[in-house]
Amino acid sequence: MTELLILNEQHIPKLPRHAKLRYDNTRKKWIINAPERVFELDEIAGEIMQLVNGESSIALIIDELTVKFSGASREQISKDVIGMLQLLADKGFVIK
Amino acid sequence: MKQKNIEIPYAVLCELTHRCPLSCPYCSNPVELEKKSNEIDTDTWKRVLTEAVGMGILQAHFSGGEPTARKDLEELVEHACSLGIYTNLITSGVLINEQRLKNLYEAGLDHVQVSFQDTDADNANKIAGYKGHEKKITTAKLVRKIGLPLTVNAVMHRQNLHNLEDMINMATELDAERLEVAQVQYYGWALKNQTAFLPSREQLDIATKLVEEYRIKLKGILAIDYVVPDYYARRPKSCMGGWGRQFLNITPAGKVLPCHAAESLSFLSFDNVKDKSLPWIWEKSEAFNKFRGTSWMPEPCRSCDRKEIDWGGCRCQAFALTGIPEATDPTCELSPYRKVLDEPLSKIADKVPEFIYRRIE
Numbered sequence: 028m029t030e031l032l033i034l035n036e037q038h039i040p041k042l043p044r045h046a047k048l049r050y051d052n053t054r055k056k057w058i059i060n061a062p063e064r065v066f067e068l069d070e071i072a073g074e075i076m077q078l079v080n081g082e083s084s085i086a087l088i089i090d091e092l093t094v095k096f097s098g099a100s101r102e103q104i105s106k107d108v109i110g111m112l113q114l115l116a117d118k119g120f121v122i123k
Numbered sequence: 124m125k126q127k128n129i130e131i132p133y134a135v136l137c138e139l140t141h142r143c144p145l146s147c148p149y150c151s152n153p154v155e156l157e158k159k160s161n162e163i164d165t166d167t168w169k170r171v172l173t174e175a176v177g178m179g180i181l182q183a184h185f186s187g188g189e190p191t192a193r194k195d196l197e198e199l200v201e202h203a204c205s206l207g208i209y210t211n212l213i214t215s216g217v218l219i220n221e222q223r224l225k226n227l228y229e230a231g232l233d234h235v236q237v238s239f240q241d242t243d244a245d246n247a248n249k250i251a252g253y254k255g256h257e258k259k260i261t262t263a264k265l266v267r268k269i270g271l272p273l274t275v276n277a278v279m280h281r282q283n284l285h286n287l288e289d290m291i292n293m294a295t296e297l298d299a300e301r302l303e304v305a306q307v308q309y310y311g312w313a314l315k316n317q318t319a320f321l322p323s324r325e326q327l328d329i330a331t332k333l334v335e336e337y338r339i340k341l342k343g344i345l346a347i348d349y350v351v352p353d354y355y356a357r358r359p360k361s362c363m364g365g366w367g368r369q370f371l372n373i374t375p376a377g378k379v380l381p382c383h384a385a386e387s388l389s390f391l392s393f394d395n396v397k398d399k400s401l402p403w404i405w406e407k408s409e410a411f412n413k414f415r416g417t418s419w420m421p422e423p424c425r426s427c428d429r430k431e432i433d434w435g436g437c438r439c440q441a442f443a444l445t446g447i448p449e450a451t452d453p454t455c456e457l458s459p460y461r462k463v464l465d466e467p468l469s470k471i472a473d474k475v476p477e478f479i480y481r482r483i484e
Contacts, residue, residue: 032343045234045272045300047209053131053179060209062234062274062301063348065133065181117343119300 032116034085036105038123040112041081046120048076061120075108079121085109128416129406131179133364136186136372136383137168139196143189145215146252146480147240149278149313149320152188153374153386156483163377165195167396169202171373174401176206186213188375191223197230204231211236213276216262217255221269224262228269235266236274236303242289246282252480263297274301279330280320282475287330291337295345302345304334306352309467310387310443315479318470327355353454354464358429359436360454366414366434371405379404381411384439390448414438421449423457 034040042048046061057073059066068076074095078088089108093101115121141156172183183203190196191214203210212227216237224235237259241247247256266273275294279287287304294302307313307320322330334349341347353360363370363382372380378393379401380386385393391413394404405411413419417430424435435441436452444453444463451458 043272043300044270047233049207051179051181058181060181060233062211062236062272063303119343119346 032121032123034109034113034116034121034123036086036089036109037084039081039084040079040088040116040121040123042079043119043122048079059115059120066115066120071107072111075111079112085112130368132371132405133180133369134182134184134371135172135175135180136184136370137172137190137199138186138188138372138374138383139168139190139193139199140375141188141483142192143187143215143481144217144253145189145255146482147250147278147312148252148316148478148480149280149307150481151308151311151313151383152481153384154311155386156188156481157375158483161376162193163375163397165198167377168195168199171377171396171401172199172203172208173206176208178402178405180208182209182211184211184213189215189218191218197223197226200227200232201230204233209233214238214262215251215255216259217253219262221265224265224269224271228271232271234272234274236276237263237266238276238278239290239293240278241283242286242293243283246286250282250478252478260297263299267298273297273299274303275299276303276305278305278307279322280307281322281326281471282319284322284326284330287333288337291333291341291345291347295341299345302347304330304347304349306350308384308437308440309354310384310439312479312481314443316476317467318473319476319478321354321467321471322352323471324355327351353437353440353452354468356454357456358454359433359452361433362437362440364434366438367405367411368415368434371401371411379408379410381414382439385410387439388442388448419449421451423459424451427457 046059048059051058057068057076078091089105092104112121140162141152200210210232211234212232213236239259240250244256248254263273277290309317334347338347367381372383377396380393391410393410394408420435424430436455441450441452442448445460450460453460453463
């Protein structure tokens with residue numbers, strides 16, 4: 028049985044098999060397909076999820092985004108990344 | 124006529140066949156079931172799936188009847204997956220074995236939904252008109268063993284709502300990701316059996332409270348989808364997310380419908396994928412434009428601030444209950460037809476009648 032996951036920077040997040048990330052050419056955005064639902068990701072969520080690969084830790088994802096978006100502080104990006112991933116984890120769409 | 128706003132659809136429900144060993148008296152298939160000889164062939168289904176991807180459709184649900192009754196299911200799943208569509212199998216689970224599930228997994232199948240009629244085997248078999256409950260449990264376990272994600276789909280009503288807690292526990296024990304507590308929708312077969320299924324207010328209140336408790340208890344473990352049946356709601360549900368907005372349904376014979384029950388709207392005719400392309404049907408067909416948007420709505424819908432939330436509720440239900448195509452859905456408390464619910468609701472204390480089972484004539 029799955030257990031409730033509270034994410035921190037050490038976790039290595041991944042999508043469960045029933046959730047699939049892809050770029051949708053028709054809508055021009057990243058989406059997550061899941062049973063009977065579709066999450067349409069905004070630009071930030073799309074950037075985050077592209078780095079969720081089952082190998083990178085959350086800390087590494089934050090580091091990469093901090094380099095990419097040099098205007099924002101690491102602290103702010105960390106808050107955004109963990110906040111967004113936790114929302115998906117609560118629904119079972121991000122696992123470690 | 125004003126050009127209607129055409130949205131990009133999200134999902135297609137592929138009803139591969141109406142054949143099914145079960146004969147559930149609330150089956151969502153139409154009362155006039157298609158025979159095997161009318162089913163469209165593998166190549167037509169593949170062409171349609173390819174067209175669907177081109178339209179921006181993201182998900183394909185393979186359903187029926189019992190979709191595993193079609194020998195080309197694996198081929199269709201593989202084709203859909205190769206196009207990047209998210210694939211979901213909606214099955215009774217009684218015709219499938221481990222090898223076939225493995226083949227579907229290899230084909231790329233993303234998700235399986237197994238229906239259960241109850242947790243009590245005798246009652247489940249009685250409702251289904253088929254001794255399949257144990258086999259369903261075996262299938263659900265195999266789904267998880269192979270590594271496929273599982274949704275337990277349970278239609279709950281007057282004769283099984285008392286087992287909702289058992290159903291939640293069963294779904295958790297089966298290691299399902301999701302439990303869909305579906306309500307009987309009263310048109311087609313279910314309308315013939317309405318008194319047998321319509322739950323009491325008290326039954327529902329207990330069920331709703333249970334779901335609320337378990338949603339907290341099982342957060343991140345089991346997602347529970349549950350909607351109060353709309354005979355007891357104050358406002359109608361947004362059926363299919365609005366007519367011709369997000370969803371289309373293809374029948375075994377190739378007819379394209381805005382919802383799986385739309386053939387009950389006897390005044391509409393539906394185009395067939397054998398004659399027309401899927402995008403043409405979505406954009407141009409009379410049936411898809413009939414109730415698309417809000418301009419078809421009568422009052423009080425037309426000036427309602429929820430008209431783009433519920434999109435006028437369920438057309439099949441409104442027509443079944445009133446005989447008027449545009450009637451404000453009687454499940455809305457603002458509907459002038461609200462009173463038509465009084466009669467069925469007055470029978471909920473009556474003796475449970477015998478089922479009229481679904482069957483192909």
